[in-house]
Amino acid sequence: MTKKSRTRQLSSEEKRLWSHVARHVKPMKGKPLPPEPEPEDKPATAPAPKIAALAPVLPPLPPQTKPAVPPLAPVERKTLQALRRGRKDVDSVIDLHGMRQEEAHFALLHFLHRAQSSGHGLVLIITGKGGAAAGSGMFEERGVLRRMVPHWLRLPDLRSLVIGFEEASPQHGGSGALYVRLRRRRGAG
Template identity: 30%
Template structure:
């Protein structure tokens, strides 16, 4: 495989990235690529420096697996939600706003488990000409990922049958530090 050289923009991005990384072992060797000075590029007779991307630390994402105590309580249905919100009958915009309000209230009250009732997902293969069913259920994952409380969510799980089964979710919040 033939190696190609990095363009000045790619080199600037690489340099910015390597400056933001901390080694796992403090004695680890430095980057194998030599630092190349970034040359300004010419645009309409004016020199401009290449745009530096804003580097932000990666957000914590919800876990797919919790510890055995949580897993056992979810499977057996012995979990008692601290708060619950029902999004049935709301428009997408209203449901999104109510979800954000519920997350804020749950965080303020130190709640650990928020039960979000969305309604059952539409059955596959059903021919229906009316309004689209399951729209809130389809959007809730995106809403939780983009919420200002996304880094405070430990896990999102389908609720036990006694709390709504596939028509509801447990949003498990992290502890405050």
């Protein structure tokens, strides 16, 4: 059983439109531009549409977008083991606990930028565990930095600095601290 191929012939308007589109792109090597179709005689009752009138109908090119934000990657298992066993040290440390949220965020941003520009690859951020303090009010929220610092590290504006992060080992603060891997500065090394 053979299949009949159904190929429809292009109308003169479609040929004219294709020719218009094809003339605005660079042809492939060795391929000539399609010839300009000759206009057909139309009855006087229907005016021939002009190609220029069709140009605005074509959809605009999509705007160029920034590349997607790279996903966070966990700290390598070997690096974590070396940190836990004391065979590797962090390059720099910042202690945020006791700070208010706004000042901690500001300090964190400056710390990460300085650490990256100094060529540091692994830093320790101490947030504190957020335990109940004596004299804390009933409505006072505890452990805000412990919860907010990971959120800040996931934000798109810090992806140019942060590769990934993990909870620190007990000797470095455990759940009240984070190991953070930093990206190398562009143009460095």
